[in-house]
Structures are given as structure tokens and as C-alpha cells.
Amino acid sequence: MIKVNGLWHSYSKDNIYAVKNVTFGVEKGEIFGFLGPSGAGKSTTQGILTGLLPLQKGEVYVGGYDLKKPCDDMFNIIGVSFEQPNVYGKLTAVENLEFFARLYDVPVNDPMHLLKMVGLENDAKKKASEFSKGMKQRLVFARSMLNNPEIWFLDEPTAGLDPATAGRIKEIIRDRNKKGTTIFLTTHNMYVADELCDRVAFINDGEIVLIDSPRNLKLKYGDRLVEVEYREEGELIKETFSITDDNERQKLTRLIASGNIETMHTKEATLEEIFIKVTGRGLK
Amino acid sequence: MKLWALVVKDIKLSAKSNYTYIVLVFVIVFVVVAVFFVPDEFTNDPEVFVHAGTEGLLSGKIEKALDVDEVVFYGSRDEVISNMKKDRTSIGVDITTENGKMVIEFITQGYESERLKKILEAHVMGWAALETGYEPNSYVTVLESNNPDIPANKGMLPVFLVMESAFMGFFMIAAYVFQDKEEGTIKAYAVTPAKIWQYLLSKVLVFVLFGWVSGLLATIIIMGPGIRYLQFMLLLTSASIFGSMLGLIAAGLFTSFTKAMNVIFVVAFVLGITVIPYYMPSFSPVYIRILPTYPLLFAFREVLFPTGNTVLVYTNVLGYLAASAVLFYIANKLFEKKLV
Ligand SMILES: Nc1ncnc2c1ncn2[C@@H]1O[C@H](COP(=O)(O)OP(=O)(O)OP(=O)(O)O)[C@@H](O)[C@H]1O
Ligand SMILES: [Mg+2]
Numbered sequence: 001m002i003k004v005n006g007l008w009h010s011y012s013k014d015n016i017y018a019v020k021n022v023t024f025g026v027e028k029g030e031i032f033g034f035l036g037p038s039g040a041g042k043s044t045t046q047g048i049l050t051g052l053l054p055l056q057k058g059e060v061y062v063g064g065y066d067l068k069k070p071c072d073d074m075f076n077i078i079g080v081s082f083e084q085p086n087v088y089g090k091l092t093a094v095e096n097l098e099f100f101a102r103l104y105d106v107p108v109n110d111p112m113h114l115l116k117m118v119g120l121e122n123d124a125k126k127k128a129s130e131f132s133k134g135m136k137q138r139l140v141f142a143r144s145m146l147n148n149p150e151i152w153f154l155d156e157p158t159a160g161l162d163p164a165t166a167g168r169i170k171e172i173i174r175d176r177n178k179k180g181t182t183i184f185l186t187t188h189n190m191y192v193a194d195e196l197c198d199r200v201a202f203i204n205d206g207e208i209v210l211i212d213s214p215r216n217l218k219l220k221y222g223d224r225l226v227e228v229e230y231r232e233e234g235e236l237i238k239e240t241f242s243i244t245d246d247n248e249r250q251k252l253t254r255l256i257a258s259g260n261i262e263t264m265h266t267k268e269a270t271l272e273e274i275f276i277k278v279t280g281r282g283l284k
Numbered sequence: 285m286k287l288w289a290l291v292v293k294d295i296k297l298s299a300k301s302n303y304t305y306i307v308l309v310f311v312i313v314f315v316v317v318a319v320f321f322v323p324d325e326f327t328n329d330p331e332v333f334v335h336a337g338t339e340g341l342l343s344g345k346i347e348k349a350l351d352v353d354e355v356v357f358y359g360s361r362d363e364v365i366s367n368m369k370k371d372r373t374s375i376g377v378d379i380t381t382e383n384g385k386m387v388i389e390f391i392t393q394g395y396e397s398e399r400l401k402k403i404l405e406a407h408v409m410g411w412a413a414l415e416t417g418y419e420p421n422s423y424v425t426v427l428e429s430n431n432p433d434i435p436a437n438k439g440m441l442p443v444f445l446v447m448e449s450a451f452m453g454f455f456m457i458a459a460y461v462f463q464d465k466e467e468g469t470i471k472a473y474a475v476t477p478a479k480i481w482q483y484l485l486s487k488v489l490v491f492v493l494f495g496w497v498s499g500l501l502a503t504i505i506i507m508g509p510g511i512r513y514l515q516f517m518l519l520l521t522s523a524s525i526f527g528s529m530l531g532l533i534a535a536g537l538f539t540s541f542t543k544a545m546n547v548i549f550v551v552a553f554v555l556g557i558t559v560i561p562y563y564m565p566s567f568s569p570v571y572i573r574i575l576p577t578y579p580l581l582f583a584f585r586e587v588l589f590p591t592g593n594t595v596l597v598y599t600n601v602l603g604y605l606a607a608s609a610v611l612f613y614i615a616n617k618l619f620e621k622k623l624v
Contacts, residue, residue, distance in 0.1 A: 102289035
């Protein structure tokens with residue numbers, strides 16, 4: 001559904017690039033995560049893919065549309081949720097959605113229904129300028145679903161939301177994905193990426209460092225560890241064993257045989273730890 | 285109809301905007317000032333500057349007869365005129381004798397009302413006949429011959445209309461687009477299948493509507509129903525469109541109002557300076573006459589106070605529409621290239 005080949009972008013049109021030689025593809029029905037620290041070039045990439053930024057160098061196809069020849073028709077099949085809560089402050093929530101709904105050539109969702117989905121049904125008639133940041137964020141999210149997009153671009157959809165609301169948003173994302181929507185999700189939140197994405201791309205300093213499924217990444221880069229609490233001569237001892245190391249594995253086996261274990265957890269590396277391992281820097 | 289959705293939205297937004305109220309207040313203040321504060325003629329008797337180029341007995345009689353506060357005597361006709369140019373509310377009278385007959389020349393500024401001139405003439409002529417026993421000849425000389433008879437308060441109307449249509453359109457449309465840029469809603473629009481020209485045209489239409497409401501309101505109140513409203517609407521519309529187009533260009537060139545501020549003020553100043561030659565035709569250098577608001581002022585004056593120069597009106601209408609078409613094309617290109 002999305003094909004990006006050798007994408008470069010410079011805001012200053014010189015040799016300072018915000019995005020460098022980015023190449024990836026997103027299959028139909030996939031949730032693809034774009035994970036990287038602030039300033040890595042995530043929003044820039046999304047901007048180019050959604051036609052907001054000009055395509056300077058490289059090939060980009062979105063839903064079969066070549067971004068070199070921009071075509072308004074593409075916007076009937078994509079939905080874009082922005083990082084910035086960009087709504088008309090002077091209009092009410094429902095007026096905001098009603099206005100945008102009229103700009104599509106395809107059947108659209110009922111604005112009230114969408115507001116209900118994101119928990120804004122009671123604030124539908126409130127001016128958006130009176131909304132909190134999280135409420136505006138949800139309004140932007142709801143707006144991106146107006147045209148039932150086949151390809152859905154989400155830039156930090158859960159940033160700044162409380163856990164319950166964030167959970168609700170994630171639920172909607174999973175739900176639509178099950179119905180076949182392809183999702184390009186930009187975030188620097190590794191938990192969100194881990195929970196939702198079929199595959200993630202690590203992006204750092206404008207470059208994609210690696211692309212794989214969260215599970216494979218953990219298998220490949222994370223030490224697989226087991227954390228054990230056991231009693232020895234009345235004392236509680238906590239110890240971590242690597243199951244990739246032969247010695248430690250044998251020690252663990254002996255310990256299990258002794259029957260003194262009180263608790264036992266497998267401990268896998270987080271995406272953040274892997275990111276640090278690969279790039280030498282954190283996600284923050 | 286995407287364009288209709290846009291127009292409805294833009295009207296809703298402007299109905300909730302402070303700018304709109306500023307414009308409305310401006311209209312009301314202007315109308316109130318024009319109707320109540322600026323007299324439609326000089327209610328204070330204007331000063332009359334007199335040169336009596338007669339001799340002997342007659343001269344004495346004139347001075348005695350005209351011994352009132354408003355009359356100032358000067359030694360020559362030239363002096364009368366040069367002083368009239370300093371005091372634009374004054375009126376001149378030059379009295380001479382020719383072949384034994386008294387000749388009275390009335391020198392006017394050009395913008396006195398017909399009524400005032402009649403009163404003055406009747407007054408002076410009556411006096412002359414009565415006091416001197418002469419039956420004088422008289423004629424009128426107008427200092428600024430291209431000043432038609434326009435009462436001061438109505439004479440302000442073309443200036444107001446240019447401000448209201450071209451100027452307001454320019455300022456407000458730029459302000460509104462910059463607000464969309466700031467809020468980021470222009471990005472949200474850009475990822476819908478609607479077109480840029482629709483976005484831009486909607487704004488223009490809304491400000492044309494604005495121009496109509498405020499321009500018509502003021503004009504109907506001040507001029508009444510008796511003017512050529514078809515010509516008036518054509519001119520008002522084309523001027524509003526033109527002003528809006530300039531605003532779109534300014535909004536397309538910059539990313540925020542702050543960055544565009546300097547340019548906007550320079551443009552506003554340059555366009556506004558044409559008011560000077562409108563009021564003082566003796567100062568009308570070429571570099572001011574080529575500014576687009578210069579012909580516009582005179583075209584509005586022609587519509588409101590016709591002198592028969594209808595061509596001027598229609599050339600303006602066509603000129604502004606043609607220029608607007610070009611500017612609209614450029615604005616589209618600007619926004620296509622750099623929407624956010
Ligand atoms: N409008 C712009 N003009 C110039 N440079 C920009 C602009 N927007 C972003 N950049 C630069 O491009 C680089 C990538 O920015 P981008 O917004 O894509 O990062 P991001 O990964 O989305 O970060 P965040 O997680 O903070 O949203 C940064 O160095 C940033 O300073
Ligand atoms: Mg970003």
C-alpha cells in the first residue's frame with residue numbers, strides 16, 4: 001500500500017537532510033510503526049507521504065498513487081491525524097467534522113458517531129478552542145476517520161492522553177486494522193509501537209536503522225533473561241539468568257530441580273533497550 | 285458543493301471574529317461622522333478675500349460696505365488667490381471696473397456647494413447694485429477646475445469605499461489565511477480532496493460579501509437611493525476582489541502574519557498615499573497616479589458624482605478584474621508550492 005524508495009528531504013534545500021535515503025514498504029492490512037526520538041524525521045516522512053511536503057528526491061507510492069504527480073483523488077482514500085491539534089477553534093467539535101466531511105467525494109461517517117467513538121459526544125457542541133489538548137487531539141483523530149480511509153496516517157495518536165483514553169484510541173486503531181485498514185503510525189512511544197505494530201522501523205537522524213517485527217527484534221537483539229527469586233538457608237535471593245548462556249542455563253535447571261523457587265519471570269528487552277543498543281541513544 | 289461548504293465555514297468563522305466587529309464599528313463611525321459631524325456645506329461663513337481694483341469714490345464705498353468680520357482685503361488678485369490656497373475654506377472676490385462698468389469675479393475653490401455659491405453671488409450682486417448704483421457684470425473662476433461640486437461629507441465617501449473594499453479585503457484576507465496557517469487547519473484542508481483554488485476563492489467571496497454589506501450600507505445612508513447602483517456594485521465588487529487578491533499574494537509569500545507585517549504595511553501605505561492627490565490635485569506626481577488605488581478613487585467619485593465620464597468607471601472595473609485574474613493565478617501557484 002505504501003512504497004518508499006530512496007527518499008531524501010532537505011527543508012533548507014541544501015545538503016542538510018531531515019530525511020536521508022529512507023526506503024521501506026507497508027503491506028495492505030499492516031500496522032507499520034515509525035519509531036524514533038524527537039527530531040528524527042518521522043513527521044517529515046509522514047508529511048511527504050501525505051503530500052504536505054514536496055517530494056524532492058526519491059520515489060513514493062501511496063495506495064497506488066505516485067506522489068510525483070500529486071492527485072487530489074488520493075485524499076479520498078487516506079486519513080491523516082496530526083501531531084499538532086489543528087482544528088478550527090471558533091467552531092464546535094461537530095461543526096469541525098461536518099465541514100471536513102463535505103470536502104470528500106466518498107461516503108463519510110456520521111460526525112456524531114465519530115465523536116462518540118472518541119468519547120467527545122457530550123462536548124460536541126462546545127467550541128474547540130475551549131477543549132483541552134487531549135480533547136483536541138481526539139477531535140483530530142476522529143476527523144482522520146471521516147472518509148473511512150484505506151490508509152491511515154497517525155502521528156503520535158496517543159501523546160498526552162490519560163491511560164484510559166489512550167487505551168480507547170488504541171482499541172479503535174486495532175479495530176479498524178482488523179477491518180482491513182493499513183496504518184502508518186508515527187511515535188516515539190515504544191510501548192505503543194510494541195503493542196500495536198506488526199512491524200516497526202527505527203529511525204534516527206533521518207535514517208532508517210532497521211525494520212522488523214517487535215517480536216523478531218526482541219529475539220534478535222534482546223538477551224532472553226529469566227528472573228528468579230528463591231530461598232537458600234532461609235534467605236530470599238534474587239538472581240537473573242541468561243538462557244542463551246550454557247552455564248547459566250544449567251544453573252537455572254539445577255535451581256528448578258531443587259524446588260526452592262518462589263517466583264520466576266521471563267524478562268525480555270524493551271524496544272527502547274534495543275533502540276539504545278542499535279543507535280547508542282534513547283528515544284526521548 | 286465543496287466551495288459552498290467553505291463559504292459557509294468562512295462566514296461562520298468571520299461572524300465569530302473580532303476583525304469583523306472592528307470593520308463594522310469602522311463603518312458605523314464613518315457614517316456617523318459623515319452624517320452628523322462633517323457639514324455638507326460650510327456652515328460657518330467662509331472668509332471672503334476681496335481685491336477691489338477700483339478707484340476713487342467707488343473704492344471707498346466698497347470698503348465701507350464690506351466692513352464686516354468675514355471680509356479681508358488684499359492688494360491684488362494674485363494675493364487673493366495665494367491666500368485662498370492657504371485657507372481652503374475661503375472664497376475670493378475680485379472687483380474691477382471696465383469701461384465704467386463694475387465687473388465682479390467670484391473665485392471659488394471648486395468644492396463649494398452650488399447653493400453656497402448662489403447665496404454668495406446673490407448677496408454680493410445685490411449689495412453692489414444697492415450700494416454703488418452700478419449694475420455689475422459677474423463671472424466665476426474656479427481654482428481647481430477638476431473638482432466637481434461635492435459636499436465635504438460626501439466627498440469622503442470614495443476614500444471610505446476604497447478603504448473598505450480594496451484595503452479591508454487586503455488586510456483581512458491575509459489575516460484570515462495566516463490564522464489558518466497558525467492553527468494548522470490549512471494542513472488539515474490540504475489532506476482532503478478539495479482544491480486549493482476552492483479554498484482561496486471561498487475567502488475572496490466572503491470578503492466581497494463583506495465589501496458589499498459595508499460599502500452599500502454606508503453609501504445608501506449617505507447618498508440615498510438616487511445613484512447609479514449597478515455601476516456602483518460593479519466597481520465595488522471588482523475593487524474588493526482586487527484587494528482580496530493582493531491579500532492572498534501576501535499570505536502566500538509568508539508563513540505568518542508577523543513575518544508579513546512589514547510588507548503589508550508598506551503596501552497599505554503605498555496604496556493609501558493616493559488620498560493626498562485626491563484631496564490636493566495640485567500634488568499628483570506620476571508615481572502616485574500609477575498606483576492602483578488612484579484611478580479607483582476617481583472612479584468611485586465618478587459613480588457617486590457623475591460628470592459623464594462613464595468610460596472611467598468601466599475601464600476600472602475591467603482593469604481590476606483582469607488584474608485579479610492574473611493575481612489569482614499567481615496566488616494558486618504560490619499556495620500549491622508551499623501550502624504550510
Ligand atoms: N518546517 C521545518 N523547517 C525546517 N526544519 C524542520 C522543519 N520541520 C522539521 N524540521 C527539522 O527536520 C528534522 C526532523 O523533524 P521532524 O519533525 O520530522 O521530527 P520528528 O521525528 O517528527 O520529531 P518529534 O518526535 O519531535 O515529532 C529536525 O531536525 C527538525 O529540526
Ligand atoms: Mg513529529
